[in-house]
Amino acid sequence: MVCARLDAPNKVFDTVLMGRERWELGKALGHTNSYPRLRTSVFSRTLTERPDPRVELVATDPWRKPGNSGRRTDTHLLDGLMRPLLLLDFDGPLNPHRAKEIPPGYSRHEIVEGTKTWQVLLNPRHGVELNSLAEVFDLVWATSWEHGANRLLGPRLGLPELPVIVWPSRTPVLRGSWKTPYVAEWVGDRPFVWVDDEVGRDDQAGFGDRQVVYAVDPGIGLGDADFATIRGYGYSFAGKEFRPHD
Ligand SMILES: [Mg+2]
Numbered sequence: 051m052v053c054a055r056l057d058a059p060n061k062v063f064d065t066v067l068m069g070r071e072r073w074e075l076g077k078a079l080g081h082t083n084s085y086p087r088l089r090t091s092v093f094s095r096t097l098t099e100r101p102d103p104r105v106e107l108v109a110t111d112p113w114r115k116p117g118n119s120g121r122r123t124d125t126h127l128l129d130g131l132m133r134p135l136l137l138l139d140f141d142g143p144l145n146p147h148r149a150k151e152i153p154p155g156y157s158r159h160e161i162v163e164g165t166k167t168w169q170v171l172l173n174p175r176h177g178v179e180l181n182s183l184a185e186v187f188d189l190v191w192a193t194s195w196e197h198g199a200n201r202l203l204g205p206r207l208g209l210p211e212l213p214v215i216v217w218p219s220r221t222p223v224l225r226g227s228w229k230t231p232y233v234a235e236w237v238g239d240r241p242f243v244w245v246d247d248e249v250g251r252d253d254q255a256g257f258g259d260r261q262v263v264y265a266v267d268p269g270i271g272l273g274d275a276d277f278a279t280i281r282g283y284g285y286s287f288a289g290k291e292f293r294p295h296d
Pocket of ligand 1 (some may be wrong): 139140141142143246247248
């Protein structure tokens with residue numbers, strides 16, 4: 051629950067959207083503004099007066115609220131639990147660059163930017179699966195391509211622009227991935243699944259129960275079984291029953 055961190059500085063998000071029911075939960079505990087460090091909007095067509103001078107009352111659909119582009123990653127809806135993150139490495143999970151031959155479902159793509167050219171293997175099924183997982187997770191790029199993932203890769207898979215974890219240093223570390231300390235700082239206490247081909251037990255060791263480091267074979271990439279497993283984690287984090295054939 052987020053209640054224990056009401057006064058903690060926000061590192062990951064700056065806005066809370068909630069419905070009347072959720073706002074009334076806080077009010078019953080004596081809080082008309084439960085998240086004083088965050089911008090708060092209460093969506094209700096039945097409340098007629100602003101519940102607190104610092105809380106905005108909105109009578110429209112949250113995704114149609116002016117200033118919200120409609121991307122689910124703009125705002126993390128709090129529905130008792132934070133939406134989990136799906137942190138995406140590219141080379142390995144989405145581009146099985148260690149495959150000895152082109153695996154079924156993939157095709158070779160040449161990515162060109164300026165004087166640079168990269169050869170990658172892409173599977174359109176990944177775009178479909180990831181867009182579907184966005185119903186449960188907030189997707190985030192956690193790849194050495196950094197913002198290049200949004201420019202050069204995401205559009206080829208049909209992915210919208212995603213938040214990007216930027217790496218201040220890529221110096222190898224003694225144990226685990228050099229990405230791990232930056233991932234830890236970025237995610238805070240949010241639940242997540244982090245898919246990457248260069249992670250292992252040492253990386254998992256510093257994270258909590260609902261923070262899953264998920265290793266992917268770079269010779270195979272993400273497959274159907276992986277997507278089902280990841281979806282299962284997402285549902286379990288949200289306290290929902292996972293039905294594989296939904
Ligand atoms: Mg990788």
